[in-house]
Amino acid sequence: MGVEIERKFLVVDDSWRAGTTGSLLCQGYISTDPERIVRVRIEGGAACLTIKSKSTGISCGEWEYAIPLQDARALLDEVCQRPLIEKQRYRIARDGVVWEVDEFFGDNAGLVVAEVELNAEDQIFVRPSWLGEEVSHDRRYANASLIKNPYKNW
């Protein structure tokens, strides 16, 4: 088990795209209960099953297990709630942290968020020029929420 400490922001422009290449993520949820989220994710040729406990502030417990790709495909097809989430993830290393910028497709097209994983809740980091409003505490932006209330309906 690890503790995931993460802050999430909107982006104000497209300047983060310069020189980045992303990878496609497909993920689905077996449980969207905020106290016990269960996610299946495929990225590239690898797959994982992740359990997240109730978040307190910007931290939550996280247990992640690699699973066979064919299991993940079956779980996404047969078990996960609908719809699935598809997004392109761009990783941008900058000033000692790695920003993950997610560009959503499907019913969440138009939504772009930037996340940074921290080692402590009070860790100081440099804000890139393209970083916008913080949405860490807005549950609407949780991926498990986006399958019930997609961005196109906001």
Added chain:
Amino acid sequence: MGVEIERKFLVVDDSWRAGTTGSLLCQGYISTDPERIVRVRIEGGAACLTIKSKSTGISCGEWEYAIPLQDARALLDEVCQRPLIEKQRYRIARDGVVWEVDEFFGDNAGLVVAEVELNAEDQIFVRPSWLGEEVSHDRRYANASLIKNPYKNW
């Protein structure tokens, strides 16, 4: 992924106990949604995370992963719904099949069920003398149901 084909019965007396020794199981549920059950189980020194898809008749899809014992303890303590299920499981090999007799504790004390896992839905098997009424299709006997509506409330 496997397909689990299982039939479940009550028992009519205690004669199944002769010569058996059981092992203690502790399990909890992250999801009790009948279409996507997620279970954490500790038996002896081993632990597993199991996902079950919607059952059709007596069959359901099952994906099971061994996980570290300390992860399972944390998931049972911090993530699983309350209450947990504790039961003694007895395995009885008889006439080519293995009967698993579960004797429940806590709020389900007094409940004893016998399950047999089959290779096909129409597999013929010999009914032991202690086997009672079949309850395969009665959702109340599903362990994921017993945490919401325990036997003591029936």
